[in-house]
Amino acid sequence: MQLLELSAVDLVTAIRQGDITAVQVAERFLDRIEKLNGPINAFLNVDREGALSRAADIDARRKAGKPLGPLAGLPIAVKDALCTADQPTTCASKMLAGFRPPYDADVVSRLRQADAVIVGKTNMDEFAMGGSNENSAFGPVKNPWDFTRAPGGSSGGSAACVAADMAPVAIGSDTGGSIRQPAGLCGITGLKPTYGRVSRRGLVAFASSLDQIGPMTRSAADAALVMETIAGHDRGDATSLADAVPRYTSMLEQPLTGLRIGRVAEHFGPGLDSEVARGVEEAFAAFKAAGATIHDVELPHAKYGITTYYLVAPCEASSNLARYDGAHYGHRAEPGRGHRAETGRGHQAASSGEFESPLVEMYCRSRAEGFGPEVKRRIMLGTYALSSGYYDAYYAKALRVRRLIRQDYLDAFQSVDLIGGPVSPTAAFPLGEKTSDPLAMYLVDMYTVGTNLAGIGGISFPCGFTKGGLPIGFQLQGPALSEPLLLRATDRYQQLTDWHRRRPKLPA
Amino acid sequence: MALSRQDVAKVGLLARLALSSDDLDRMTGELTKIVGFVSQLEELDTTAVAPLAHPLDTQNVFRDDVPAPSLTTAEALQSSPRHDGSCFLVPAVLGDSGAA
Numbered sequence: 001m002q003l004l005e006l007s008a009v010d011l012v013t014a015i016r017q018g019d020i021t022a023v024q025v026a027e028r029f030l031d032r033i034e035k036l037n038g039p040i041n042a043f044l045n046v047d048r049e050g051a052l053s054r055a056a057d058i059d060a061r062r063k064a065g066k067p068l069g070p071l072a073g074l075p076i077a078v079k080d081a082l083c084t085a086d087q088p089t090t091c092a093s094k095m096l097a098g099f100r101p102p103y104d105a106d107v108v109s110r111l112r113q114a115d116a117v118i119v120g121k122t123n124m125d126e127f128a129m130g131g132s133n134e135n136s137a138f139g140p141v142k143n144p145w146d147f148t149r150a151p152g153g154s155s156g157g158s159a160a161c162v163a164a165d166m167a168p169v170a171i172g173s174d175t176g177g178s179i180r181q182p183a184g185l186c187g188i189t190g191l192k193p194t195y196g197r198v199s200r201r202g203l204v205a206f207a208s209s210l211d212q213i214g215p216m217t218r219s220a221a222d223a224a225l226v227m228e229t230i231a232g233h234d235r236g237d238a239t240s241l242a243d244a245v246p247r248y249t250s251m252l253e254q255p256l257t258g259l260r261i262g263r264v265a266e267h268f269g270p271g272l273d274s275e276v277a278r279g280v281e282e283a284f285a286a287f288k289a290a291g292a293t294i295h296d297v298e299l300p301h302a303k304y305g306i307t308t309y310y311l312v313a314p315c316e317a318s319s320n321l322a323r324y325d326g327a328h329y330g331h332r333a334e335p336g337r338g339h340r341a342e343t344g345r346g347h348q349a350a351s352s353g354e355f356e357s358p359l360v361e362m363y364c365r366s367r368a369e370g371f372g373p374e375v376k377r378r379i380m381l382g383t384y385a386l387s388s389g390y391y392d393a394y395y396a397k398a399l400r401v402r403r404l405i406r407q408d409y410l411d412a413f414q415s416v417d418l419i420g421g422p423v424s425p426t427a428a429f430p431l432g433e434k435t436s437d438p439l440a441m442y443l444v445d446m447y448t449v450g451t452n453l454a455g456i457g458g459i460s461f462p463c464g465f466t467k468g469g470l471p472i473g474f475q476l477q478g479p480a481l482s483e484p485l486l487l488r489a490t491d492r493y494q495q496l497t498d499w500h501r502r503r504p505k506l507p508a
Numbered sequence: 509m510a511l512s513r514q515d516v517a518k519v520g521l522l523a524r525l526a527l528s529s530d531d532l533d534r535m536t537g538e539l540t541k542i543v544g545f546v547s548q549l550e551e552l553d554t555t556a557v558a559p560l561a562h563p564l565d566t567q568n569v570f571r572d573d574v575p576a577p578s579l580t581t582a583e584a585l586q587s588s589p590r591h592d593g594s595c596f597l598v599p600a601v602l603g604d605s606g607a608a
Contacts, residue, residue: 403558
């Protein structure tokens with residue numbers, strides 16, 4: 001079998017047994033990256049030298065009979081929102097161009113401890129804000145199934161590199177769908193764990209009550225393997241959960257007999273593409289054939305998910321992104337260049353007047369130069385919704401509706417074990433199609449934001465293809481800490497189908 | 509509700525974002541649209557519902573306050589655009605001169 005197509009589980013086993021060396025594996029994937037990254041633009045940084053030296057170290061330790069970590073030799077791509085002390089971390093923003101963090105994210109430390117080989121940092125929407133990857137300051141990622149289409153976002157580089165066999169595993173982050181939606185549009189498997197299951201320390205903060213890191217892989221079995229390494233309590237993240245980490249990989253095989261899967265009628269309402277609807281219905285039928293039962297459930301407030309999300313997330317973002325001040329790290333506007341006249345004119349035209357001081361002017365100009373349009377839009381929206389006189393009408397209101405949305409899920413999980421449905425309303429859309437209409441772009445998250453607002457778990461995986469050859473995604477949502485069940489249900493489905501084994505036609 | 513250009517300029521200053529005249533025009537339109545969209549929530553009666561800021565029922569977690577190593581000065585300064593080896597350098601906090 002082609003080395004590039006081996007599952008993460010098989011790669012780790014082959015390296016451990018000495019059938020293949022970690023260096024051979026790393027070289028093969030790095031060569032593939034070198035070949036395909038030009039057209040696909042999935043990586044913002046590739047660490048060939050570092051990856052090969054770690055792989056050589058693993059091979060030497062294996063030869064010497066020393067113990068190896070559970071992911072020994074497994075190449076992994078990491079979203080550029082996670083801090084890596086040995087590679088730049090930019091969040092695909094000019095604000096952080098060239099930024100080198102002084103420490104590793106907790107997930108990155110755990111991957112290193114497990115002897116994974118980090119091959120590079122993946123492209124994304126700037127500060128994880130977007131659903132198409134077109135908000136990257138370093139150019140969009142192309143969908144490996146069709147280079148004229150978006151890979152989804154914000155973890156588009158992570159999804160595309162796994163779909164294109166540039167890495168067997170990638171790490172993403174999901175604030176409103178940013179793992180599950182690109183996984184769906186690129187035909188791979190993406191798990192958004194329960195809020196707090198994976199430490200957020202060292203993940204560049206977007207919306208702290210929604211952000212969660214998770215694996216993006218070719219199968220649920222591979223995701224289970226990676227979760228055993230990255231999940232767990234971290235003293236450095238006060239919201240990380242202390243619950244013991246299950247042995248996900250050993251919990252996959254139990255049949256689905258008696259599993260109750262909920263189906264929400266509203267998920268099949270206006271806006272859902274008919275080919276996507278067909279693929280999703282076929283997946284329900286497959287689950288039924290595997291022994292599950294399908295039940296109608298209601299999420300009465302789901303229709304308020306997008307509006308609630310687009311208040312909560314920008315409010316938290318406006319606060320989180322206040323740290324980019326041009327003083328401690330990140331972009332700083334150069335003084336001079338006739339900026340006084342320039343900013344004076346721009347501002348005085350409509351506002352109360354000049355900047356209060358040279359310091360405030362430096363803040364305002366550094367941020368204006370460093371952030372892209374969507375990030376500015378969300379900072380502005382969040383600042384407005386939190387400002388005096390509007391806080392109760394917008395932010396506090398959204399937090400009340402958030403409770404209703406979470407309660408809907410708690411009620412639904414009284415009668416079903418999981419909820420199934422589409423990941424996104426359409427398959428991958430053409431690059432440029434939604435860039436001029438922010439609201440149209442926001443709607444791509446309509447089926448995924450509820451998971452984050454409720455803090456529960458969700459997984460997406462391929463369940464078919466459109467006539468045009470684009471992957472269709474299926475989403476399962478489960479109660480808090482239901483990762484073993486989400487992974488098992490997906491794995492059982494993947495034992496019966498081969499959608500997750502399909503590959504885009506790319507140069508060998 | 510419609511936002512005025514003045515509203516947007518004020519928010520820009522609060523958000524510490526310098527906005528050009530073109531930015532103000534564009535953002536006034538965009539934010540008015542988005543605020544109109546999120547105002548959909550007004551139709552729900554939430555008077556009896558408490559706000560939910562954190563999704564899980566976790567309580568405050570306490571631990572002993574034990575001193576532990578932290579970033580060194582050099583590490584903290586390593587990505588600063590301007591510093592003197594022990595402090596971050598910034599333009600004047602008050603007045604209009606002394607830019608660093």
